[in-house]
Amino acid sequence: xxxxxxxxxxxxxxxxxxxxxxxxxxxxxxxxxxxxxxxxxxxxxxxxxxxxxxxxxxxxxxxxxxxxxxxxxxxxxxxxxxxxxxxxxxxxxxxxxxxxxxxxxxxxxxxxxxxxxxxxxxxxxxxxxxxxxxxxxxxxxxxxxxxxxxxxxxxxxxxxxxxxxxxxxxxxxxxxxxxxxxxxxxxxxxxxxxxxxxxxxxxxxxxxxxxxxxxxxxxxxxxxxxxxxxxxxxxxxxxxxxxxxxxxxxxxxxxxxxxxxxxxxxxxxxxxxxxxxxxxxxxxxxxxxxxxxxxxxxxxxxxxx
Amino acid sequence: xxxxxxxxxxxxxxxxxxxxxxxxxxxxxxxxxxxxxxxxxxxxxxxxxxxxxxxxxxxxxxxxxxxxxxxxxxxxxxxxxxxxxxxxxxxxxxxxxxxxxxxxxxxxxxxxxxxxxxxxxxxxxxxxxxxxxxxxxxxxxxxxxxxxxxxxxxxxxxxxxxxxxxxxxxxxxxxxxxxxxxxxxxxxxxxxxxxxxxxxxxxxxxxxxxxxxxxxxxxxxxxxxxxxxxxxxxxxxxxxxxxxxxxxxxxxxxxxxxxxxxxxxxxxxxxxxxxxxxxxxxxxxxxxxxxxxxxxxxxxxxxxxxxxxxxxxxxxxxxxx
Numbered sequence: 001x002x003x004x005x006x007x008x009x010x011x012x013x014x015x016x017x018x019x020x021x022x023x024x025x026x027x028x029x030x031x032x033x034x035x036x037x038x039x040x041x042x043x044x045x046x047x048x049x050x051x052x053x054x055x056x057x058x059x060x061x062x063x064x065x066x067x068x069x070x071x072x073x074x075x076x077x078x079x080x081x082x083x084x085x086x087x088x089x090x091x092x093x094x095x096x097x098x099x100x101x102x103x104x105x106x107x108x109x110x111x112x113x114x115x116x117x118x119x120x121x122x123x124x125x126x127x128x129x130x131x132x133x134x135x136x137x138x139x140x141x142x143x144x145x146x147x148x149x150x151x152x153x154x155x156x157x158x159x160x161x162x163x164x165x166x167x168x169x170x171x172x173x174x175x176x177x178x179x180x181x182x183x184x185x186x187x188x189x190x191x192x193x194x195x196x197x198x199x200x201x202x203x204x205x206x207x208x209x210x211x212x213x214x215x216x217x218x219x220x221x222x223x224x225x226x227x228x229x230x231x232x233x234x235x236x237x238x239x240x241x242x243x244x245x246x247x248x249x250x251x252x253x254x255x256x257x258x259x260x261x262x263x264x265x266x267x268x269x270x271x272x273x274x275x276x277x278x279x280x281x282x283x284x285x286x287x288x289x290x291x292x293x294x295x296x297x298x299x300x301x302x303x304x305x
Numbered sequence: 306x307x308x309x310x311x312x313x314x315x316x317x318x319x320x321x322x323x324x325x326x327x328x329x330x331x332x333x334x335x336x337x338x339x340x341x342x343x344x345x346x347x348x349x350x351x352x353x354x355x356x357x358x359x360x361x362x363x364x365x366x367x368x369x370x371x372x373x374x375x376x377x378x379x380x381x382x383x384x385x386x387x388x389x390x391x392x393x394x395x396x397x398x399x400x401x402x403x404x405x406x407x408x409x410x411x412x413x414x415x416x417x418x419x420x421x422x423x424x425x426x427x428x429x430x431x432x433x434x435x436x437x438x439x440x441x442x443x444x445x446x447x448x449x450x451x452x453x454x455x456x457x458x459x460x461x462x463x464x465x466x467x468x469x470x471x472x473x474x475x476x477x478x479x480x481x482x483x484x485x486x487x488x489x490x491x492x493x494x495x496x497x498x499x500x501x502x503x504x505x506x507x508x509x510x511x512x513x514x515x516x517x518x519x520x521x522x523x524x525x526x527x528x529x530x531x532x533x534x535x536x537x538x539x540x541x542x543x544x545x546x547x548x549x550x551x552x553x554x555x556x557x558x559x560x561x562x563x564x565x566x567x568x569x570x571x572x573x574x575x576x577x578x579x580x581x582x583x584x585x586x587x588x589x590x591x592x593x594x595x596x597x598x599x600x601x602x603x604x605x606x607x608x609x610x611x612x613x614x615x616x617x618x619x620x621x622x623x624x625x626x
Contacts, residue, residue: 097408098408099406099407099408099409100409101408102406102407102408103407103408107407109403109408114407116398118394118399121367121395121398123364124364124370124371124395125370125371126371127367127368127371128367128369128370128371128372128373128374128375128379129371129372129374129375131327132375132376133375155364158359158363161361161364162364162365165359304405305404305405305410
């Protein structure tokens with residue numbers, strides 16, 4: 001096992017970014033704890049290890065942009081709205097839930113943010129939204145988060161074709177964490193994501209690492225072009241630290257360790273152990289307080305139409 | 306006026322009245338105007354809002370849902386309704402769900418048009434009546450085109466529902482005349498239900514969607530002339546949710562082209578049994594096509610699909626014993 005000191009130190013990140021990433025991390029760990037204690041219903045998919053992706057992109061998105069998330073969407077929501085109370089209330093079915101507890105972890109809608117629980121389904125929908133944006137609000141875009149596993153779905157290719165053909169302002173963000181539930185990318189994908197984007201003549205950017213300022217500088221020009229009708233696929237090479245859902249991680253100890261070694265938090269800690277440790281404690285205390293407060297709320301109420 | 310002309314005129318009128326309405330489908334542009342020519346002239350009149358698409362039923366239904374989600378309206382033409390199976394995820398898991406799964410009502414103004422039915426020799430994957438597969442989905446309303454319902458009113462009703470709708474169009478209706486019923490039968494339309502009736506009290510009531518209405522009326526004529534059995538036919542424009550008030554009668558029949566098993570008729574029968582069990586002479590009788598694929602050769606197709614003679618035979622047997 002690699003010791004902390006031996007790990008390469010990560011980039012120096014802005015405190016606001018780091019705190020948001022740490023809040024998402026603390027939120028996801030809290031969910032796993034609450035599940036462990038039997039205090040949550042249903043299921044969840046945590047984004048442990050991938051927290052920096054939506055945090056990196058958030059300054060590149062505007063209020064008129066639509067964001068489509070997926071089953072692993074807590075980070076996307078928290079980066080957009082910084083609202084752990086509403087999200088936890090939704091997941092716990094408590095008063096103040098974003099969607100009154102009907103949607104739960106995977107089905108959330110707030111303003112121009114929407115998540116769905118079926119792989120690939122949101123891409124054609126985003127194309128439709130982009131069609132309206134192009135006419136009614138030129139300059140706005142639709143951003144769709146998918147994973148490497150989503151590329152198994154035919155809907156992805158139907159939508160990529162339409163997006164390219166009609167020059168729609170759509171940015172597809174691929175969180176390529178190397179594993180689809182329990183199946184590694186090598187066992188579910190022939191070729192590459194870059195090759196698939198190229199097949200449709202769609203620009204592709206592959207992002208490694210978590211140097212947020214550098215990522216933003218690099219992506220700003222192609223994202224600006226998306227707004228003019230030049231669609232984009234951004235592939236983040238990332239790592240899923242936790243299980244697909246809860247307690248269903250069948251990866252080898254070595255594979256899990258490799259993901260941990262690449263974790264942004266370990267690398268940020270290595271660079272500035274005391275500073276990051278303090279921010280981490282603050283984030284955990286904040287999320288602990290949120291959880292305590294939300295858990296004490298009465299059940300959510302839903303008036304069926 | 307033929308039904309296809311009425312439908313085409315309805316699309317022109319609704320596109321003209323609703324400036325945020327898109328029409329999407331395969332090969333819908335002029336001069337082709339769609340595989341059944343129903344969209345003829347629309348792309349010339351509304352070039353920016355009539356979009357010809359790749360062969361991607363799932364994606365175009367998703368695009369319609371995206372337009373609806375963002376506040377626009379959309380009509381999708383599925384070339385052959387059989388291919389709506391390729392759009393099922395978008396309809397079931399996204400468009401219909403979105404109306405309520407986010408905790409508050411989200412208006413989704415979209416219509417998916419599905420040309421259905423056999424009788425034209427198109428074979429097993431181009432001749433089905435898939436209505437039954439879409440029944441019972443919360444947030445999804447089902448309509449069927451009929452020769453008695455003006456299509457413009459039907460489109461305005463569907464888009465005003467603010468939830469996704471599927472409009473089934475029996476292909477054999479396209480070339481038939483609108484509103485045509487010969488004496489001694491009369492027709493009147495009220496509350497979305499067309500009633501074809503005689504002056505006398507009927508011996509039985511038949512409920513049928515628009516696609517088989519002319520077959521039922523032909524059977525009603527022969528039943529009257531040959532067996533002195535009087536029937537009233539109800540043709541609802543909206544198939545689901547089903548809320549038609551079926552008038553008092555000892556015998557009730559449901560006729561549809563669907564193949565056997567899990568039919569719309571079974572849903573209608575349950576509705577009638579719950580309300581009128583005590584006044585029925587027996588359970589509602591279902592009349593439909595055989596439990597079979599729809600063959601291509603015309604003599605084989607005739608064996609499978611419900612026709613005027615089947616309807617006559619079943620009704621006479623039940624009413625006369």
